[in-house]
Amino acid sequence: MIPILECKGLSKSYHNNQYALDNLNLTLERGQIIGLLGPNGSGKSTLIKLINGLLIPTGGCALINGMLPGVETKKIVSYLPERTYLEPSMKVKDAITYFTDFYGDFQSERAYKMLRDLEIDANVRLKTLSKGAKEKVQLILVMSRDAMLYVLDEPIGGVDPAARDYILRTILMNYNEDATILLSTHLIYDIENVLDRVIFLQNGRPVLNAAVDEIRTEQKKSVDVLFREVFRC
Amino acid sequence: MLGKLIKYDLKAMNRFLIMIHVFLLFASVLIRVFFTGRVLTEGTDFNNENFVLPFFLFVVLLIVLISAAAFATQLVIAIRFYKNIFSDEGYLTNTLPVTGGKLLLSKTIAGCIWGAVDMLLLHISLWIVIGTPYVTGLITENMASVWSELSLTDKGPALTFQALLLLYIGTCLIGVIANVVLFYASVAIGQFVPGHKVLGAIAAYFVINTAVSVIMLIVMAVSGLLGASIHPLSASFDFTIYIRNSLNLAIICSILQTLILYSVTYWIMEKKINLE
Numbered sequence: 437m438i439p440i441l442e443c444k445g446l447s448k449s450y451h452n453n454q455y456a457l458d459n460l461n462l463t464l465e466r467g468q469i470i471g472l473l474g475p476n477g478s479g480k481s482t483l484i485k486l487i488n489g490l491l492i493p494t495g496g497c498a499l500i501n502g503m504l505p506g507v508e509t510k511k512i513v514s515y516l517p518e519r520t521y522l523e524p525s526m527k528v529k530d531a532i533t534y535f536t537d538f539y540g541d542f543q544s545e546r547a548y549k550m551l552r553d554l555e556i557d558a559n560v561r562l563k564t565l566s567k568g569a570k571e572k573v574q575l576i577l578v579m580s581r582d583a584m585l586y587v588l589d590e591p592i593g594g595v596d597p598a599a600r601d602y603i604l605r606t607i608l609m610n611y612n613e614d615a616t617i618l619l620s621t622h623l624i625y626d627i628e629n630v631l632d633r634v635i636f637l638q639n640g641r642p643v644l645n646a647a648v649d650e651i652r653t654e655q656k657k658s659v660d661v662l663f664r665e666v667f668r669c
Numbered sequence: 670m671l672g673k674l675i676k677y678d679l680k681a682m683n684r685f686l687i688m689i690h691v692f693l694l695f696a697s698v699l700i701r702v703f704f705t706g707r708v709l710t711e712g713t714d715f716n717n718e719n720f721v722l723p724f725f726l727f728v729v730l731l732i733v734l735i736s737a738a739a740f741a742t743q744l745v746i747a748i749r750f751y752k753n754i755f756s757d758e759g760y761l762t763n764t765l766p767v768t769g770g771k772l773l774l775s776k777t778i779a780g781c782i783w784g785a786v787d788m789l790l791l792h793i794s795l796w797i798v799i800g801t802p803y804v805t806g807l808i809t810e811n812m813a814s815v816w817s818e819l820s821l822t823d824k825g826p827a828l829t830f831q832a833l834l835l836l837y838i839g840t841c842l843i844g845v846i847a848n849v850v851l852f853y854a855s856v857a858i859g860q861f862v863p864g865h866k867v868l869g870a871i872a873a874y875f876v877i878n879t880a881v882s883v884i885m886l887i888v889m890a891v892s893g894l895l896g897a898s899i900h901p902l903s904a905s906f907d908f909t910i911y912i913r914n915s916l917n918l919a920i921i922c923s924i925l926q927t928l929i930l931y932s933v934t935y936w937i938m939e940k941k942i943n944l945e
Contacts, residue, residue: 521761
């Protein structure tokens with residue numbers, strides 16, 4: 437079976453000629469939750485943007501389900517950026533209509549149920565919501581799709597710990613067993629129990645790509661402890 | 670999908686543009702009721718000092734009002750394009766399952782629809798302000814002589830009123846499309862200036878405008894529309910033919926400019942999107 441994500445010599449340099457990603461080779465299999473971890477500036481967001489076609493690679497390519505980023509890959513990738521991408525004047529229910537209009541795999545009933553669970557009124561405008569509530573709305577929208585690959589950039593960064601638990605449960609409950617979740621975060625301790633695999637990135641290169649169980653059994657360490665050791669300042 | 674994109678683009682612009690144009694029409698009605706309706710009448714002595722100053726102020730006010738509405742419309746169209754494609758909103762817009770070309774087409778159609786509505790409402794507003802019974806009477810009275818000049822009956826093929834109107838509307842529409850495409854191209858080119866995208870877009874706008882003006886001047890010189898023979902007092906000068914040729918040249922240049930800039934923007938949207 438074709439891997440859901442394959443990076444072949446993927447490189448991206450910005451205008452200062454420094455490589456944010458340097459000749460990255462990576463393969464992600466289906467049906468896993470993968471943590472993309474690394475310090476600031478390690479290339480996590482760059483990789484995520486390249487997968488979503490928001491950046492043009494300097495070299496190499498990223499293949500999603502065997503295809504270069506484009507219309508067909510955008511149909512199967514559900515992406516949560518680390519910023520608010522909804523028009524602030526939109527009502528929450530308008531955002532749901534928007535997703536229903538453009539994504540054939542969007543399940544509006546699932547979205548409304550999650551909104552009720554998190555006590556978010558669908559009739560309010562996004563600009564009246566707190567930063568955390570906006571992040572929840574975006575995560576609900578992204579997780580209400582039946583995508584093959586979910587790419588979540590800092591999905592729990594701006595929400596309180598109680599909501600964090602709900603969101604993690606939401607992620608676990610709402611993705612298809614065959615789907616893959618690639619999520620980047622600094623809050624490793626909070627999420628490591630849900631991860632199947634972790635990728636540590638440093639200076640645009642992977643320094644570790646291992647199953648979480650392997651780390652626990654072979655190195656007798658949690659991912660959080662290992663991360664602190666590898667990236668000690 | 671294109672229909673849905675256009676729907677959302679129009680919806681996003683409607684909010685501001687409806688407000689701007691309702692204000693424009695409301696202000697026009699006020700000006701008509703409290704000023705032009707009272708002074709542009711039969712009994713007014715247009716040479717009277719008491720008339721000249723208020724009339725001058727009125728003309729300035731009218732120009733400011735109409736220019737402000739036109740400028741605000743163009744600004745809203747350009748900002749919508751920038752925000753929706755190149756700012757945070759771009760993270761959603763550019764991950765929709767549609768091509769960059771379709772996004773551009775949708776925004777061009779939506780921008781042109783509002784540009785055309787703006788043009789129509791500016792004309793209506795102007796008519797509300799100056800179209801008093803006295804002025805319309807004057808136009809009707811002098812229509813025959815104005816028409817004999819405009820229709821160019823003795824200087825070329827005759828133009829009907831309908832043909833002239835169509836020519837005017839066509840020229841306006843080409844201007845609207847050219848403007849929208851120019852704004853989008855400027856914004857898209859501005860993205861190549863890292864860290865100063867808005868400044869880059871403004872610079873691109875002025876560079877493109879200057880380049881087009883220089884090219885126009887060169888083409889006019891080459892085609893004989895500039896030079897010593899072009900002088901209103903020269904014996905060989907024919908004003909109507911000069912205007913006709915200039916208009917033709919301006920239309921051709923606008924169409925060419927639009928095609929080139931649209932192609933450049935299309936290429937950027939398809940191949941060079943970089944949301945850094």
